[in-house]
Amino acid sequence: MSKYKKMKQLIADMRLPEYRYKQLLDAVFLQGIMRFEDMKLLPKTLREKLVEQFGETVVEIKAIHHEKSMQTDKVLFELSDGNRVETVGLFYKEGWNSFCISSQSGCGFGCKFCATGTLGLRRNLTVDEITDQILYFMQQGCSINSISFMGMGEPFANPQVFEALHDLTAPELFGLSQRRITISTIGIVPGIQKLTREYPQVNLAYSLHAPTDRLRETLMPITKTYPLGQVLDTLDQHIRQTNRKVFLAYIMLKDVNDSDRHAEQLTKLLFKHKKYLPLYHLDLIPYNQTTVTETMVPSSHTRIKAFCRIIHNAGISVNIRTQFGSDINAACGQLAGAYRDDQKQGERTMSAIQEQSFEWLLCPVCKSKTRLKIRKDTILDNFPLFCPKCKSEMLICVKQFHISIIKEPDAQTQSRQSVALGCELSALLFFGAGINQSYRLIR
Numbered sequence: 001m002s003k004y005k006k007m008k009q010l011i012a013d014m015r016l017p018e019y020r021y022k023q024l025l026d027a028v029f030l031q032g033i034m035r036f037e038d039m040k041l042l043p044k045t046l047r048e049k050l051v052e053q054f055g056e057t058v059v060e061i062k063a064i065h066h067e068k069s070m071q072t073d074k075v076l077f078e079l080s081d082g083n084r085v086e087t088v089g090l091f092y093k094e095g096w097n098s099f100c101i102s103s104q105s106g107c108g109f110g111c112k113f114c115a116t117g118t119l120g121l122r123r124n125l126t127v128d129e130i131t132d133q134i135l136y137f138m139q140q141g142c143s144i145n146s147i148s149f150m151g152m153g154e155p156f157a158n159p160q161v162f163e164a165l166h167d168l169t170a171p172e173l174f175g176l177s178q179r180r181i182t183i184s185t186i187g188i189v190p191g192i193q194k195l196t197r198e199y200p201q202v203n204l205a206y207s208l209h210a211p212t213d214r215l216r217e218t219l220m221p222i223t224k225t226y227p228l229g230q231v232l233d234t235l236d237q238h239i240r241q242t243n244r245k246v247f248l249a250y251i252m253l254k255d256v257n258d259s260d261r262h263a264e265q266l267t268k269l270l271f272k273h274k275k276y277l278p279l280y281h282l283d284l285i286p287y288n289q290t291t292v293t294e295t296m297v298p299s300s301h302t303r304i305k306a307f308c309r310i311i312h313n314a315g316i317s318v319n320i321r322t323q324f325g326s327d328i329n330a331a332c333g334q335l336a337g338a339y340r341d342d343q344k345q346g347e348r349t350m351s352a353i354q355e356q357s358f359e360w361l362l363c364p365v366c367k368s369k370t371r372l373k374i375r376k377d378t379i380l381d382n383f384p385l386f387c388p389k390c391k392s393e394m395l396i397c398v399k400q401f402h403i404s405i406i407k408e409p410d411a412q413t414q415s416r417q418s419v420a421l422g423c424e425l426s427a428l429l430f431f432g433a434g435i436n437q438s439y440r441l442i443r
């Protein structure tokens with residue numbers, strides 16, 4: 001439940017009139033007052049209760065570091081349990097402000113080119129931690145023109161992202177139009193389907209990055225679970241039902257996926273979806289080198305242009321995406337939730353982060369690898385786990401890398417429990433193939 005619902009509940013519990021809730025929301029979203037104490041229109045008793053329950057200010061996450069360049073502002077936030085996430089504000093000269101937000105602290109999918117992927121999954125963000133990233137910039141006086149889930153983490157691996165979409169689009173809260181929001185995914189099929197059903201106008205970007213499953217598997221292990229064909233079929237359905245454009249992202253990696261042959265393979269792949277091709281748009285993204293994915297090298301501009309020409313000549317909508325922010329490691333895939341700060345003793349540097357070990361989560365029953373990489377200090381609570389090897393289904397708890405099984409239910413019992421837990425199993429599919437067959441989709 002998001003904090004706004006809890007605030008409404010608190011006002012009802014205190015038997016205060018409903019308009020107090022409206023006054024509270026007006027203070028936050030219209031007047032930009034974030035400290036409860038400063039909301040003088042509200043009765044003192046309510047202000048005190050709000051402070052007691054939610055702290056001094058509406059924004060609960062703590063900005064602990066800023067890096068600014070000409071048009072970008074990267075903020076490192078600390079969450080209540082010490083985990084960290086990064087958010088990037090992009091300020092276009094034309095007066096358009098766009099915000100790149102995180103959905104997870106770290107990420108467990110281990111894409112080979114991505115700095116966030118090297119961290120492993122720390123944990124999913126709560127709905128409030130997601131929306132607070134935007135509220136923080138509102139507090140700084142920024143207007144919010146668009147938001148993309150292209151920061152740390154995989155949005156469809158975190159069920160709370162749908163709650164966040166609710167709050168971000170609710171007229172009485174952030175009030176953004178669905179069309180101002182973009183979700184970028186590595187292709188979690190049930191997540192895409194849920195978005196089609198519930199938020200059909202939200203923009204969808206698929207991180208494609210390779211023209212064949214074989215190559216993509218080497219870069220993005222998720223391909224084993226959701227191969228290209230299955231994801232593109234799902235995107236076809238999305239286009240059919242929403243009539244919305246779908247963006248395909250393709251990062252250009254020297255000698256990996258950038259040859260003429262790769263461009264031809266890509267054309268062939270997309271032509272298999274000819275019926276919907278007019279609504280696909282391909283973005284070629286110059287690869288941003290990171291200190292933690294050094295083995296990958298960006299393609300030259302000449303190569304990118306040659307690649308682009310082949311795709312363009314085949315009649316596919318394509319362009320080369322210009323990015324800013326790479327000078328402060330704020331561009332796509334460069335977010336790693338760490339920073340160097342010589343003044344602050346004890347803070348972790350990037351290299352220290354790298355030295356910290358992270359490991360594949362092992363199935364507690366058969367000890368085989370699941371497809372999730374976690375750091376030793378990851379905390380997972382009531383997490384539904386399906387082992388692709390021994391097919392066990394269970395709820396687990398992970399603390400300091402100690403894994404305990406809470407329950408070993410059958411699929412049906414687990415579904416019911418998950419409803420009680422508010423989990424959307426459909427979005428927790430990164431453990432491996434088969435989970436979507438084993439669990440009923442719950443809504």
Ligand code: SAH
Binds near residue numbers: 152155289290332334
């Ligand atoms: N997990 C989601 C969203 C976050 S990443 C996803 O992967 O789609 C946002 C985008 O940055 C994705 O398209 C991702 O593939 C891309 N990306 C990751 N690392 C990158 C890098 N080093 N250079 C350029 N783009 C990168």
Ligand code: SF4
Binds near residue numbers: 107110114118
């Ligand atoms: Fe995670 Fe996306 Fe990075 Fe892959 S590219 S590791 S899914 S954040």
